[in-house]
Amino acid sequence: MNAVTPLHGPARLLIAAAFLFAARDTTEAAPPLRAQAVVDLSFDESAGDAYDRSVEGRYKNRGTLINGVSRVPSPFWSQDGRQAILFDAAQKQLVQVADSGDVDRPDAATVSFFFLSLHDLDDEAAHGILAKRIDDAKSANYGINFVPKSNVVQVYVNHGGGFRFPSYNLQEAFGSRRRVYLTATFERGDAPDPDADTDADDVRIRLFANGKPLQPSSATSAEVVGNDAWITDVDATKLLNDAPLVLGATTPELEFTSGVLDEFLLFPRALGADEVAQLFLEIAGPSGPEFAQRESQEPPVR
Numbered sequence: 001m002n003a004v005t006p007l008h009g010p011a012r013l014l015i016a017a018a019f020l021f022a023a024r025d026t027t028e029a030a031p032p033l034r035a036q037a038v039v040d041l042s043f044d045e046s047a048g049d050a051y052d053r054s055v056e057g058r059y060k061n062r063g064t065l066i067n068g069v070s071r072v073p074s075p076f077w078s079q080d081g082r083q084a085i086l087f088d089a090a091q092k093q094l095v096q097v098a099d100s101g102d103v104d105r106p107d108a109a110t111v112s113f114f115f116l117s118l119h120d121l122d123d124e125a126a127h128g129i130l131a132k133r134i135d136d137a138k139s140a141n142y143g144i145n146f147v148p149k150s151n152v153v154q155v156y157v158n159h160g161g162g163f164r165f166p167s168y169n170l171q172e173a174f175g176s177r178r179r180v181y182l183t184a185t186f187e188r189g190d191a192p193d194p195d196a197d198t199d200a201d202d203v204r205i206r207l208f209a210n211g212k213p214l215q216p217s218s219a220t221s222a223e224v225v226g227n228d229a230w231i232t233d234v235d236a237t238k239l240l241n242d243a244p245l246v247l248g249a250t251t252p253e254l255e256f257t258s259g260v261l262d263e264f265l266l267f268p269r270a271l272g273a274d275e276v277a278q279l280f281l282e283i284a285g286p287s288g289p290e291f292a293q294r295e296s297q298e299p300p301v302r
Helices: 007-025 273-283 287-294
Strands: 039-041 063-066 072-073 083-087 094-097 108-117 127-134 141-145 152-159 165-169 182-191 202-209 218-220 223-225 228-231 243-245 259-269
Touching: 039 094, 063 243, 083 141, 108 127, 108 141, 108 273, 127 259, 141 182, 152 202, 165 202, 165 228, 182 273, 202 273, 218 223, 273 287
Parallel strands: none
Antiparallel strands: 039 259, 063 094, 072 083, 083 259, 094 243, 108 182, 108 259, 127 141, 127 243, 141 152, 152 165, 165 218, 182 202, 202 228, 223 228
């Protein structure tokens, strides 16, 4: 039998490195969350409406730009060479996505996007960031608006009995002329005590800024438990409506916003806190947390 010659020096190091590389290669990176969105609007077209890039959606949910919405170079993190949309409230500008089975979400939803408010903090008016809402029917599947002077961001639903929502500190969320990546989740489930029943007829709302959860500062017809807000005893069938999903306003007639918005995603489920943090890194890049920290310390964008 031939003797085995022991390995020495560089050969031994090369074999060890090969084994280490093979071990590392077996650990696969988490699949991108963005691919799970049912609406994906990047606004990078040269002109015209926004094309829906989602491969999971059952419909092509084109974003129609209304009243002269313009595209501008994206000011957001990791978006060099790409475009965002600029809203002018005075011109009643908005983006409208037609009603479809993708944007109707009675059981769960996540909306996520870059946002930059151009409203001063002494502005007394309410401004809508997005909503799927029809006031005549007293129905809002989901919505987000804010009032700068009152220092509130409101994330709401309405199933016929009035708007129910947690409120968040606006200056903690995004303030004025500061870039942020916002994520809001809506999910049906059974609220903890003091909810009296064990039925999954409640809605949990969460809001995140740059991948981190925000705690509600107050609530209207809702219970706050830590970073969660629970809307109890919700008739999910009454959340549904035939209104379009509107970005940059609350409805095509109400609460217009001046600001910049980019990379809008809608998911058919409520992302967990770890997934929200992962999504922020996917969209803002690995240096996103550093950029967000720097943003909070630098003068506002002008």
